[in-house]
Amino acid sequence: MNRKISLGMAVTIVILAMTVTFSITMLLAMRLFDSTVSSVKEKESMYNKLAEVDRYVRGNDYYDIDETVLYDRLSAGYLLGTGDKYARYYTASAYTDLINVQNGTLLGIGVELAIDQSGYAKVTKVYTDSPAQEAGIKVGDYITAVDGNDVKSMSGVDAVQTRLRGESGTSVNVTWLDSEASEHNADLTHSGYTATTVDSALLQDSVGYIKIWQFDGTTPSELDYALRSLTASGATSLVFDLRDNGGGILEDAISCIDLITPEGTLAYAEDKYGNRTLLGSSTGESAIALPLVCLVNGNTASAAELFASSLRTLSGARLVGTTTMGKGTIQSSPQRLSDGSAVVVTVAKLLCGDGSCFDGTGLTVDVERSLTADEQTSYYDFTLDTDPQIQRAVSTAQQLSGTTTVGGVNEAASSAAAEDAGADSEVSAESESAAESEAVSESEATSFEASSEAAESAASSNG
Template sequence: MSWFATLTRSVTLATALTFISPALWALEPTDEQREVAVEIADSLRYGHYADITFDDDWSSEAFQRYLDNLDGQRLYLLESDIAPYRHLETQMADLIFEGDIDDAFALHERSNERREARLNWLLERIDEGLDYQFDSDERLEIDREEANWATDISELDALWEKRLQNAALTLVLADQDNEQIETTLRQRYEGQLSRVEQTEAEDVFGLLMAAVTGTVDPHTSYLSPRQGESFDIQMSLSLEGIGAMLQADGEYVKVASLVPGGPADQAGVLDPADRIVAVGQEDEEDLVNVIGMRLDNVVDLIRGPKGSVVRLEVIPAKAVDITRTRTVEITRDTVKLEDQAAQSEVIEIERDDGQHKVGVITVPTFYVDFEAWQAGEDDYRSTTRDVAKEITALKEAGVEGIVLDLRDNGGGALQEANSLLGLFIDRGPTVQVRDARGRIQLYGDSNAGTHYDGPLTVLTNRLSASASEIFAGAIQDYGRGIVVGSPTFGKGTVQTLSDLSHGEIKITRAKFYRISGDSTQNRGVEPDIRFPMDIDPERIGESSLDHALAWDSVQNVQYRRYGEPENYLDTLINRYQARAEDNPNFLYLERQTELSRQLREQHTSVSLNREQREREMQAQEAEQLALENQRRIALGAQPLEEWTSAQVDSEEENGSEQAKEEEEDVMPAERAQVLEAAEILLDYAQLQTAQRLANRE
C-alpha cells in the first residue's frame, strides 16, 4: 500500500473515531417506503392471526429488535449514539403507523458510520503489521448479546483489539503464516467495508421492517421486490443451487433446512443450524466473507448454474468453538421430483420365534406435480400415489407392518397430507384451520376405503414439520398407529403472500389444529414413545424462535377411532427401554446431545493464549472422541485415534474410498432409529394379534 493511501486512511480514521460527521449523501426513506410502512402496519393490525396490541411494550420490543439487527453483538454503536433515538422505545408503533421512519433511518446511518470507521481502524491495524505473540492470559467473550453498550470508543478499541487477535490466532491454528493471515483479514474487512459503502435505502428499510414483523411472529416478514422474486424461485424448487433453505440469524446466515433430494442433502456435508461464514466459487481461490451480509446477497452468491461447484465455509451446528470452521464443496443442481419421491425397503428381524419382515417407507416431503395435475394427466406424481405403490409392493413382500419415516420432512402440499391419511383410514377429517376471526374450516379425506389397514408406526424427529405434523397427529388421534421418535418442529401456522404498493408481505393468517382440538403450534406432536433427541431443540424448532405464537386448543371434531394403541404403550415402552439400554447408538445420541449442551454452556469465552487455546480444544475434542469411541467399541468397530477422523462428512473423507470402507461396520445413529421403530412395530403387531386371539377365546 502506498504512503498516500496509508496517510489518507489514517486521517479519515482519526476523524471518524473522534467525531461522527453527517454523511455527504445520508440514506433517507423514499415516499414509497413511507407508504409501504403504513401498509405493513395496517396489515399487521387487521390481517394478522394474533390480536396484536401496538402499545409501549410492543414499541420497546420492536426498537430493541431493530438495535439487534443493527449491532446485535454491541460491537460498533456507543450508548451516546443510541441516546438521541431512545424515544423510539415508546413511539415506534405510532411512527410506523404514520409512516414516519426518518429517525429509524438516521439511527441506521449512525450505525453505518460507526461500522465504516471501525473497519478502517482494523485495516489500519493490519497495515501496521500484526505481531501477536499469543502468550497473554486474556480471553475473548464469545456472545455479547446481553452486554451493555460501550460508553466510549476506548472500550470498543480494547474489544476489537481482542477480536483481531482472536481472528489472527484462529488462522494461525489453521496453519497460515503471517503474510497469509494479513492478506486473509485484509480481504475480509475490505469486503465488509465495501458492503457498508454500498448500502441502499432498500437495505435500511428491509432491516427496519424485519424488526417490525419479527416482533409479531417469526414467519411474518416483508419481502422487497427482489426478495419476493427469490422467494418465488425457492417455492417453485426450480432454483439451481444447493437445495437449502437459509435464514438470517443475527449477523450470520443459518441453514434452516435442507430440501429433500437436493444437492446439499445428497452430498451430506451440511446440517440444519450450520452457520455460513464465507462463500467461494470453484474457480476462485479466495472465499467471500458473508458475516453481516444481507440474506438475499448470500443467496445470490450461493446460487449458480447447474454443474458448477460452490465452496462454503461453515461453523458446524454442533461446534463448541465457533472460531473452528470447515470448508465444504457442493455441486449445484436442480431439485428433481424423482429425488424427493417416497421409497421403501424391507427390514428383516430375527427373533426366537423366527424371522419377521417389516416394511419401511421414507417420505421426504409432501409433494405433487401441480403442472401435470392441473393439465389433467392421469399419471402425475404425488406423495400419496407413490406411497400407495410402495404399500402394494410391501404387502406383496409379506411384511407384518409398515413404518412411515417422516424424519426431516418439512411439510409441503396440505392436500397430500389429507389424501395420504386416506390410505390408512376410511374417510374422515384431517385438520382444522382457524382464521383470525375464529372461523374454522375442516379439511380431510373424502374417499371411501383404505389401501392399508395393518399395523402402522410413524417415525418423526425435530425437523418433521407442518404437513408432517398434521399427518402424524391425525394418525395418533385416530388411534390408527403409534408415533415414535422425537417431538416435531411445532410449525402450526399458515402464511399467505399479499402484494403491497412496493414489495410483498408474508403474513400469518391462520393456525392448524388437530382433530382432537390441540394445536400443533409451538409444541409440535409428542411421540407415544420418545427416542433420544438427535437435534438440539434449543437451536431448531418453533419454540426456539423469538415471538413464536403460543400453543392453544379449540373444540374437537367427531371422528372414528380405529384402535386403542395406548392400551399397549406400557408394554411397548418397557420393551423399547430394555433394548435402548444396550443400544450403543441410542446411548450415543442421548449423551452426545447433552455433552454438546454442556460444552456450549462452559465455553462462553476463548483464550487468546495459543497454548491454552490448544489445550482447551484438545480437551473438548477428547470428550467428543471418547463418546464416539464408546459407540464404536460397543458396535465392534475400531476406535478412532483422533477426533478429526470422526468427521466422516468432511470434504476429504467423502471422497475417500478407504474411509468409506472403514465406516461400513459403523452403523449411523440415525439408522438405529429406523431399526428400533421396526422393532416397536413388530412388538405392536404381535400384541394386537395376541389380543385378538384372546378375545376369540
C-alpha cells in the same frame, strides 16, 4: 272486524321508523368513526416516531444510508414487531429467487445438507442423475466451500443451498471432503434432475420403512408407490420416518393422509374469530390395515405433525421418538408488494380432525426414544441398520404386528433399561414375546448384541 289506520297514524309510524333507523345508523357511524380516528392516531404516532428517528440519524450518523437495505430492514422489523413468529419478509431479489426455484428456473446441485458440529455442510442425501452425483459427491461428504467462500462463514443450510443454485447451464465451483478427508474441487453445471421426497425400504424382512422428507406436489404419488411396493413385498407393519420434516404444502399432506387412514375428518382452519373451515377429509377408500408407527422428533412440524396426529387418531398409529415442535398454524402464500418484495403472515390456527390442536405443545409420543449426547453427535452418520431411533420404531412395529424377533425385543429391552421405560411398558405388554425378553440371560443378551453389532458394521450407508 277490520280497522283502518288513519293517515296521521301511518305518518307517525313512518316517522318513528325513520327516527329509529337514523339513530341506529348514527350510532354505528360514530363507533366506526371513533375506531377510524383511533387507528389514524395510532398510525400517525407510529409514522411520527419513525420520522423523528430518521431525522436524527440522517443528521448525525457517520455512515451513508443504503435506502434499499433500510426499507427492507424496516419491513422485516415491522413483521417482527407483530409478534407473529412465523411471519416472513422476502426482499425483491429473495422473492424472485423463490419463484424461480418453484418454477424450476433456478436449480441446485442435487443434495440435501445439514450443518453438524464441524460447522461444514454434511451431505445427507444425493439425488439420482444430479450434478452432485455425477461429480462423485456421496452421502457423508462435507461441502466446505462454494465459489471459494468458506461454508462456515455462511448463515446456515439455507444460505449454502442458495449459493449452490443457478440457472440451467451455469456452473458453480464446489469444494468438498470425502469420507477419507481427501479434498476435491469441481465446477458443477446446473442441470435438471428428479428431486424425490419419499424413500422406502423393507427392514428385517417384514417392516416397511418410509422416510418422508417434506410434503409437496409429488409426495402423494411417491407415497402411494412406496405403500404399494412395500405391501407387495410382504410388509406386515409400516414405520413412517417424519424426523426433521418441517411440513411443506398442507394440501399435499392431507392427500397423503387420505392414502392411509379410514374415513374421517382430517383438519380444520380456525381464524381469530373462532370460525372453522374444513380443510379435508379421508374417504377411506385406500385405508391401510397394517400396524403403523410414526417416528418423530423436535423438528417434526406443521403438516408433518398433522400427518402423525391423524394416523394416531384414525388408524391407531404409535408415535416413537421425542415430542414434536408444536407448529399448529397456517401461513398465507407470499403476498407480493408493489416494489417486488413479499410478505407471509399467519392466517389461521391448524386444528386436527377431532378438534385438538398441537400448536405450542407438540405431540407427545407413545414410546420415548431420545438420543444420548454421543448419539446426537453421530446422528448424520447413522444408517437404517444402526440408527437407534429407527431400531426402536422397528421394534415397536414388530410388537404391534406380533412378529417381534428375539433380537428385536432384546434391543428394545436394552434401550429401555438405559432410559425411562415407562412409555415403552404399555407397548411391551401388548406382545407376548416382549415379556419373554425379560427372561433372556445375560450371556444370551451379550450374544445378541454382538450379532447385532456385526450386522451393523456390514451394512452399507443409506442415502
